[in-house]
Amino acid sequence: MAQVDDGAEARFALGHEVGEIACGLFPTGEMVEAHPDLAAAVTRTRELIDAGWSEPIFEATFEHDGVLVRVDVLSPRPDGWAIAEVKSSASVKEYHLGDLATQVWVMTNAGVPVSSACIRHIDSSFRLQREGDYTGLFHDADRLDVLADRIGERSKVVAEARAVLAGDEPDIGAGDHCSRPFVCEFSSHCTRNDPPAPEWPISLLPRTGKAVAALWAEEGLFDLRELGPGDLTSALHERVRLATVTGEVYHDGEGALEATRGWAWPRAYLDFETIGPAVPRWIGARPFQQIPFQFSCHIETEAGELTHAGFLSIDGGDPRRACAEALVELLSGDRCGSIIAYNASFEKRCVRDLAEVFPDLAQALVEIEAKIVDLLPVTRNAYYHRDQRGSWSIKAVLPTVAPELAYNDLDVKDGGAAQQAWFEAADAAASAERREQLRAGLEAYCERDTGAMVVLLRRLTGDERASRREGRG
Numbered sequence: 001m002a003q004v005d006d007g008a009e010a011r012f013a014l015g016h017e018v019g020e021i022a023c024g025l026f027p028t029g030e031m032v033e034a035h036p037d038l039a040a041a042v043t044r045t046r047e048l049i050d051a052g053w054s055e056p057i058f059e060a061t062f063e064h065d066g067v068l069v070r071v072d073v074l075s076p077r078p079d080g081w082a083i084a085e086v087k088s089s090a091s092v093k094e095y096h097l098g099d100l101a102t103q104v105w106v107m108t109n110a111g112v113p114v115s116s117a118c119i120r121h122i123d124s125s126f127r128l129q130r131e132g133d134y135t136g137l138f139h140d141a142d143r144l145d146v147l148a149d150r151i152g153e154r155s156k157v158v159a160e161a162r163a164v165l166a167g168d169e170p171d172i173g174a175g176d177h178c179s180r181p182f183v184c185e186f187s188s189h190c191t192r193n194d195p196p197a198p199e200w201p202i203s204l205l206p207r208t209g210k211a212v213a214a215l216w217a218e219e220g221l222f223d224l225r226e227l228g229p230g231d232l233t234s235a236l237h238e239r240v241r242l243a244t245v246t247g248e249v250y251h252d253g254e255g256a257l258e259a260t261r262g263w264a265w266p267r268a269y270l271d272f273e274t275i276g277p278a279v280p281r282w283i284g285a286r287p288f289q290q291i292p293f294q295f296s297c298h299i300e301t302e303a304g305e306l307t308h309a310g311f312l313s314i315d316g317g318d319p320r321r322a323c324a325e326a327l328v329e330l331l332s333g334d335r336c337g338s339i340i341a342y343n344a345s346f347e348k349r350c351v352r353d354l355a356e357v358f359p360d361l362a363q364a365l366v367e368i369e370a371k372i373v374d375l376l377p378v379t380r381n382a383y384y385h386r387d388q389r390g391s392w393s394i395k396a397v398l399p400t401v402a403p404e405l406a407y408n409d410l411d412v413k414d415g416g417a418a419q420q421a422w423f424e425a426a427d428a429a430a431s432a433e434r435r436e437q438l439r440a441g442l443e444a445y446c447e448r449d450t451g452a453m454v455v456l457l458r459r460l461t462g463d464e465r466a467s468r469r470e471g472r473g
């Protein structure tokens with residue numbers, strides 16, 4: 001039974017939105033409908049071409065040798081027809097080219113001359129200047145000149161596909177091809193008879209784990225516990241191996257204390273939730289730019305008092321101004337010392353982007369950005385529990401440090417779910433009751449993130465404040 005992965009629906013929705021915008025840029029274009037059936041679409045496309053249609057055709061449909069293709073945007077040129085396949089990515093991907101080659105092959109064999117074949121992808125340098133004006137959102141990357149080999153193989157590919165369809169289930173083992181570029185829907189079917197995966201696969205090693213695992217696989221070794229001292233060249237990998245073999249936690253409390261001693265009080269713990277739509281919604285925004293719609297902030301005094309504040313916008317409007325004002329109100333000037341984030345480059349980027357958009361708040365925001373320090377490298381250097389399985393994401397670390405603060409009890413459990421919740425709440429069709437549910441879920445989730453950082457730092461350093469208070473006493 002096919003199983004569609006979680007991100008598939010969002011990818012389809014995004015593709016649909018981007019496709020609509022791409023068509024909207026040519027208001028005189030003609031859409032070839034797939035109704036009543038695709039044979040009618042082929043006939044309608046042929047009618048337009050034969051009649052000398054001089055505007056773009058959307059979903060132009062062709063058939064050759066039983067293979068049917070629908071071209072997103074087909075535009076007439078003096079020397080033939082220009083194919084444009086619209087993609088919501090910021091660049092051409094290798095897997096786009098097979099589809100493009102098939103389209104050229106079908107069209108050419110159907111007697112329609114092709115003058116160019118491009119991937120029409122998002123131009124990430126685009127910036128929305130006027131509401132609803134997406135002129136310039138796309139960049140055309142013509143790839144006709146590199147498709148010759150692929151086009152030449154199409155007949156063979158089609159014959160092989162037919163043979164597969166006519167025969168028994170092919171005997172091909174699962175591998176990298178099952179997850180690239182997307183997870184195959186039949187993965188659970190094809191791996192049903194595989195031997196169980198190793199409990200602690202070598203591939204869980206951070207950063208280069210997959211490459212290291214591939215080398216050891218040649219030796220017939222798959223589990224980290226099969227390796228010994230000296231087998232791994234990276235000190236970090238050896239730390240992970242040792243913790244995995246022994247089950248003992250690596251914890252360098254002194255190192256954590258030393259690395260964070262200079263972080264000024266009162267300390268603020270900051271975390272943003274963002275959306276990064278491929279199609280910018282608000283003036284001045286770029287494609288894929290991360291737009292903060294929420295932040296959570298715990299502030300901790302040197303005496304150990306903890307307060308919490310946050311910001312959340314779910315009305316579907318541009319959240320940036322209100323977010324920037326709330327940040328300045330909470331954190332500017334001497335309201336806090338160091339601002340602690342986890343993987344701080346992200347929070348810094350968000351604050352910098354806000355400073356760029358709002359010159360009147362820029363000075364205060366730049367000062368806020370300068371105070372941001374990063375808890376992630378401190379954690380990576382000072383702590384490892386084997387249950388992190390090679391990851392230092394806060395969601396991997398937290399259950400090993402403070403199981404009571406894991407995310408299982410929350411409605412919103414990760415950043416992807418937070419984005420989905422925002423889109424659902426911002427939709428005008430959402431009921432007031434549902435919107436309040438989503439608001440509560442988002443607030444609980446983001447507050448958990450910064451609360452987790454407080455607990456993590458205290459435990460990493462052996463609670464510096466408590467020790468100091470005891471020393472003074």
Ligand code: SF4
Pocket residue numbers: 172173174175177178184185186187188190
């Ligand atoms: S072998 Fe991999 S790619 Fe092929 S059907 Fe099975 S899971 Fe999908």
